[in-house]
Amino acid sequence: MCIHGYTWSIPFTNNDGVLIADSLTVCGFVPLQGPGYRPDHTVRLHRGEITARFADSTPIDTNLLEAALAMPRTERRTGLTIPGNVPSDMLMLWLATHLDAGFTRLAVAEDLDTGLLQRPTGWDAATLIRDDSLAHHRTRKLNLDQDGTSLFEFDVHAYGPHAKDLADTLADLVITWDTPPATPAFN
Incomplete structure (x- = not known):
């Protein structure tokens, strides 16, 4: 199954x-081919350094995104930490299925990396784009924790006139993803 790329x-x-899902497995090693294959619509930004991949939506005016990237960065921390040896692929599925319109993936070309965005490792960064602003998960x-294991925090960087709103939206989804479901109370 292909969900937002x-x-x-x-x-x-x-x-x-x-139908109940028994398990989920990432299949990033071979891209979908044959009938049903839909190529991503890619847009290069910031002199080719950044690639936005739109799998299921139509990209917006890239001039607006270029202007957004020239604005000061807004940062939003989630407080959610994970050990470095714990995969976070389920978070990518969660974001891809909960962001709907405006979901895209960002990649940074290693040879052109100016440090504007943190270059994602493994997966492209889950990103929310709306009109003239964007926010990406990082x-x-x-x-190290007390056992010597590397710890990582999920946070959000956002750019543009609506950076704070997008950063809050994306960060709140990350926090919700980590919140255990409510258990019913019976009297």
Whole structure:
């Protein structure tokens, strides 16, 4: 299954007429090919340093994004930390399915990297673009924990006139992803 450019293997079990996902596996090693293949629409920004990949939406006026990237950065920390040996691919699926309109993925060309955006490792950065602003998810390395394991915090960097709103939207989704579901209370 391809969701906003991320490819997953999701087996389902029929449970009384309801399909239940048994597990989720990232399948990034081979891109989808053949019938049903839809290429990403890519847009190069900041003199080719940044590539925005639009899998399921139409990109906006790139002049607005160039102007946004020239504005001061807004940062929003989530307070959510994970050990470096814990995969965060489920967060990418969560963001891809909850951001809807405006979801894209950002990559930074290593040979053109000016440091404007943190170059994502592994996955392209989940990004929210709306009109003249953008916010992207990133991981920030923290100190080692008491066991000597590297810790990382999820945070958001945003640019443009509506940077704060987009940073809050994206950061709030990351925090919600980490919030355990409510359990029903019975009297």
